[in-house]
Amino acid sequence: MSLTHxxxxxxxxxxxxxxxxxxxxxxxREVLDRVGDKWSxxxxxxxxxxxxxxxxxxxxxxGISQRxxxxxxxxxxxxxxxxxxxxxxxxxxxxYRLTATGESLTHLVKALADWSLGHRDSIARARQAYDAEHPxxxxx
Amino acid sequence: MSLTHxxxxxxxxxxxxxxxxxxxxxxxREVLDRVGDKWSxxxxxxxxxxxxxxxxxxxxxxGISQRxxxxxxxxxxxxxxxxxxxxxxxxxxxxYRLTATGESLTHLVKALADWSLGHRDSIARARQAYDAEHPxxxxx
DNA sequence: CAGCATCCGATAGGATACTG
DNA sequence: CAGTATCCTATCGGATGCTG
Numbered sequence: 001m002s003l004t005h006x007x008x009x010x011x012x013x014x015x016x017x018x019x020x021x022x023x024x025x026x027x028x029r030e031v032l033d034r035v036g037d038k039w040s041x042x043x044x045x046x047x048x049x050x051x052x053x054x055x056x057x058x059x060x061x062x063g064i065s066q067r068x069x070x071x072x073x074x075x076x077x078x079x080x081x082x083x084x085x086x087x088x089x090x091x092x093x094x095x096y097r098l099t100a101t102g103e104s105l106t107h108l109v110k111a112l113a114d115w116s117l118g119h120r121d122s123i124a125r126a127r128q129a130y131d132a133e134h135p136x137x138x139x140x
Numbered sequence: 141m142s143l144t145h146x147x148x149x150x151x152x153x154x155x156x157x158x159x160x161x162x163x164x165x166x167x168x169r170e171v172l173d174r175v176g177d178k179w180s181x182x183x184x185x186x187x188x189x190x191x192x193x194x195x196x197x198x199x200x201x202x203g204i205s206q207r208x209x210x211x212x213x214x215x216x217x218x219x220x221x222x223x224x225x226x227x228x229x230x231x232x233x234x235x236y237r238l239t240a241t242g243e244s245l246t247h248l249v250k251a252l253a254d255w256s257l258g259h260r261d262s263i264a265r266a267r268q269a270y271d272a273e274h275p276x277x278x279x280x
Numbered sequence: 281c282a283g284c285a286t287c288c289g290a291t292a293g294g295a296t297a298c299t300g
Numbered sequence: 301c302a303g304t305a306t307c308c309t310a311t312c313g314g315a316t317g318c319t320g
Contacts, residue, residue, distance in 0.1 A: 028181070030263065031256035036176030038313080041168070054282050065314055070283065074279045080266025091281040092320075101262055108255055111248055116171035122241055123170065126220025139214045178293080194302050205294055210303065231301040232300075 034079060039064050039072045041109055044098070047082065048106040051097035081105065174219060179204050179212040181249055184238070187222065188246040191237035221245065 034040050039061065046052060046060045058069050073096055076082035081102035087093040098106070131137075174180050179201065186192060186200045198209050213236055216222035221242035227233040238246070271277075 028185075028253050028256045030260060031252065032176075032178075032181055035252065036172070036178070036181075038172075038176070041172055041176075045168075066283075067315090068313060071279065071313090074277075078267055078270040078279055079263050080270075081263075086282095089281095090320090092283080094282060101259060101266075104259070105255065108248070108251055111251065112171065112175065113168050115245065115248055116168050119241060119244070120170060123219050123221075126241075127218055130218040130220075137214075139211065139218055206303075207295090208293060211293090226302095229301095230300090232303080234302060
């Protein structure tokens with residue numbers, strides 16, 4: 001784990017993405033808002049396996065409404081993570097593929113997915129334990 | 141990019157977190173919902189630098205409301221990512237620190253932050269370009 | 281097929297006031 | 301200090317119907 005920090009390592013976990021002592025928001029938000037929304041990551045995961053057409057995407061992601069797929073894919077396009085290509089056939093045909101930038105995100109997405117799978121049991125158990133000890137507390 | 145896939149590599153980017161051809165949701169959601177929400181990651185980043193008290197956290201994350209900090213930190217506690225310790229002093233004193241599980245997430249969070257910083261310019265330019273060519277389209 | 285438009289309920293999340 | 305309790309708005313996101 002290396003970050004380009006300029007000086008000494010303060011603690012065992014000196015994590016400061018901005019280089020500021022208090023990492024205001026420093027733009028993490030911009031990415032997090034994209035990575036964080038309900039569908040983007042799943043779409044990226046699917047596109048990591050190759051170009052997909054609209055309906056293919058919708059079937060693959062499964063559960064996503066057409067409205068949300070449209071919005072998700074548009075935002076990814078706007079951010080330059082996905083390339084949208086329209087073929088002037090009849091009926092219309094459109095495909096989506098990751099750009100180089102989008103491709104570079106797949107590593108992280110994969111890491112996230114791996115972490116998720118690796119810890120889901122642990123998390124599930126933690127939740128059960130918590131819920132058992134806080135029956136009233138309805139944090140979800 | 142390597143994933144533990146069982147058979148042949150279909151494309152240049154065979155990314156399948158579940159091991160299923162269509163990666164339903166396979167539990168990525170559980171983590172994504174936590175990583176994805178507006179504040180969790182920022183809180184984790186702050187806690188990666190050491191234990192913090194409630195007010196310290198609120199000041200550090202900056203912008204978070206007290207209500208959201210409470211909810212965020214409670215959910216992280218429930219998931220076993222954060223340990224909450226109450227000292228029966230007057231006035232009350234509580235601190236929060238990452239558990240081992242939470243600690244293990246900091247690597248990913250850091251990677252995400254790095255990616256974010258590394259691509260924010262690229263993304264900003266993509267957005268400007270998109271908005272210039274789609275003046276009417278208001279996808280945000 | 282690949283969408284846009286519209287309606288509408290559910291949730292996120294801010295502001296504010298109060299408590300042990 | 302470290303919350304809890306309310307209220308209220310904005311956005312998310314599903315369902316449905318229509319178009320090129």
